[in-house]
Amino acid sequence: MGHGLTLTDQLVEQLGDAAPQVPxxxxxxxxxxxxxxxxxxxxxxxxCLFLSLDYASRQTEVHHLFASCSHVLSRLYRRFAFSPFAANVPLHGTAKSYTLIHGRAHDVLQALGRGRAASTTLQ
Known part of the structure; x- marks a missing residue:
């Protein structure tokens, strides 16, 4: 993140000082x-999320995860240790708006690993 290449980058940039500042x-x-x-x-x-994050964490440093999604999906991602930090963020030039979510990678990986399907990969 931080290169302005993705949808979430663009939406976070719109927040200005209200965007979370994480190390x-x-x-x-x-x-x-x-x-x-x-x-x-x-x-x-x-x-799928567990396997992806587990692989990424083995290859490089991953501290924080961000995503843009619908309000309904933001509720689903709470199960996986994500928290919304902005809602109804408009995508300029469209009628679409997004909820922005954040999770600490360690917490997300632990939450995903507690699931029945993901836990079979840990054995």
Whole structure:
């Protein structure tokens, strides 16, 4: 993050001084595309996020995670130790608005690892 290349970067920049100031490396959790048959399976989402974050954490430093999502999805991500820090942030030039969420990578990884599907990878 911080290079202005992603949607979350653009939306956080709009917040100005209201944006969270966090030390350490910051990464955006981008798009995760699941086959339609698996989109309602929270364990599939949990497992994919766990495997991705576990891999990233082994390859580089990951301290903080950010994402932009709908208000409904922000409630889902609370299960995984993310917290909303801005709601109804408009995407200029469109009728869309987003909720911005943040999580400490360590906390997110622990929350994801507590899930039944993800925990099988820890054994």
């Amino acid at each position: 350490g490396t910051r990464w955006e959790v981008g798009r995760l595309v699941l086959a339609e048959a698996h989109r309602t399976d929270v364990d599939a989402l949990r497992r």
